[in-house]
Amino acid sequence: MNETITIMVDEIGAVLNATPTVYLFGSVALGDFRLGWSDIDILVLTKKEMTEQQAERLLLLRQVLVERYEGTALFRSFEGAILSVDAFLREKFERVVYWGTSGQKITDSYKLDSFSLAEILDCGILLCGEDLRGEMRYPLYEQMREEIIRHVQSARVHGDSVGWLLDIARGIYTIRTGKVISKTAAGEWALQEGLCPMRMQCKKQLRYVKSR
Numbered sequence: 001m002n003e004t005i006t007i008m009v010d011e012i013g014a015v016l017n018a019t020p021t022v023y024l025f026g027s028v029a030l031g032d033f034r035l036g037w038s039d040i041d042i043l044v045l046t047k048k049e050m051t052e053q054q055a056e057r058l059l060l061l062r063q064v065l066v067e068r069y070e071g072t073a074l075f076r077s078f079e080g081a082i083l084s085v086d087a088f089l090r091e092k093f094e095r096v097v098y099w100g101t102s103g104q105k106i107t108d109s110y111k112l113d114s115f116s117l118a119e120i121l122d123c124g125i126l127l128c129g130e131d132l133r134g135e136m137r138y139p140l141y142e143q144m145r146e147e148i149i150r151h152v153q154s155a156r157v158h159g160d161s162v163g164w165l166l167d168i169a170r171g172i173y174t175i176r177t178g179k180v181i182s183k184t185a186a187g188e189w190a191l192q193e194g195l196c197p198m199r200m201q202c203k204k205q206l207r208y209v210k211s212r
Contacts, residue, residue, distance in 0.1 A: 001028070001033070004040075007069070008075065009022050009128055012044055015054055016050060016058075018046065019128055020044050020045055021044070021045040021129030022045075022126070023045075023124045025041050025043065025124040026039060026041030029125050030181065031182070032182035039101070040074070040078045042078060043081060043112065043120060044083075045085045046082065046083065046085065048084055049087070049095055050084070050095055052095070055106050056106070059097055060104070063076075079100060080099055081096055081097065082098075083095070087109075091109070092109075093108045096108065096109065114143045114144045114147050115139075120136070123180055145175060152168060165205075167183065169186040169187050173189055184206060187206050
């Protein structure tokens with residue numbers, strides 16, 4: 001895992017021809033990574049907007065590394081965004097490379113969700129570059145609450161996926177305690193507190209995740 005992350009960070013820096021600020025957050029930073037289930041979440045902030053050529057190379061970097069390092073499928077697990085510090089802090093429209101679960105794209109804007117931002121500020125790992133967390137603002141209670149409401153509404157529309165339940169549990173835990181924990185731990189907490197309306201589904205999914 002550590003070697004894979006180091007290779008990815010070095011490759012990103014080589015494409016940019018500079019040392020960016022790179023944060024590791026999510027399940028890896030929280031000690032909850034499960035192979036085949038979890039992502040490797042990173043946020044890459046550059047000193048200036050990347051060129052079109054750099055963006056095109058970064059767009060497919062995950063696939064390139066999978067082919068170069070045969071048998072290292074972990075490169076597919078990387079998710080996150082690559083954009084300039086200015087675009088991230090001021091939410092400016094600018095060239096962004098985004099890696100997601102179902103693919104990747106070059107877009108013109110990116111906003112990190114409140115809970116991921118809280119993770120970076122509270123327990124994110126600085127992999128390289130200048131630590132810029134002093135320039136980031138901790139998300140407000142109202143922002144987090146609104147995101148939880150949107151998660152609930154999405155779950156009602158798209159089905160009762162336990163993935164949604166764990167996201168919601170994580171959010172409720174953070175706004176109640178002011179602390180950040182993994183989704184797995186949040187799911188267990190929600191069950192203990194009697195907050196989960198779908199106890200059997202949540203227990204089943206937690207057993208599955210822990211078996212990975």
